[in-house]
Amino acid sequence: MRYWLLKSEPDEFSIEQLRDRHTEEWTGVRNYMARNFLREMHMGDQFFFYHSSCAVPGIVGIGEIARVAAADPLQFEPASDYYDPKSKREQPRWSSVLTRYVRHLQPGITLEALRAEPALEGFVLLNRGNRLSVFEVPRNIWNTILKLEKAKQR
């Protein structure tokens, strides 16, 4: 099993919405590196749900992959912001996975707190200028972040 991080602006789609709907198609990824990661995901892989471009950015919860990548339906919807007129149905350019809610982190781990943790030095998320919205989380980093969550419960 592999671990991932998925970013979303909570104004667009939040962890609360994923909790309420149980599952949701993770659409709208329009970057080739991010898309390639989506295509590597397996059923049961877990991911950190990250809230970006908001008052307190950070990791807010955990989800899992409920279905492997398939054609992102929005690329064929002319009315969608994510419409891609160059994508062909015979060979779709963009992919989406089905995500399922697992749990909130309690408490969430803010970007500020992540940056303050020496063990996380070198984690892609914290790299200067990182804009990728989908990437892998190494197992040791995953475990470190879960330990941080536990430590903050005391």
Next chain:
DNA sequence: GCCAACGTTGGC
């Protein structure tokens, strides 16, 4: 709202 970082586009 600013701006650094960086991916993408398109002219050549």
Next chain:
DNA sequence: GCCAACGTTGGC
């Protein structure tokens, strides 16, 4: 295939 211009992301 190079690379300048442009657009987007995302923290602050």
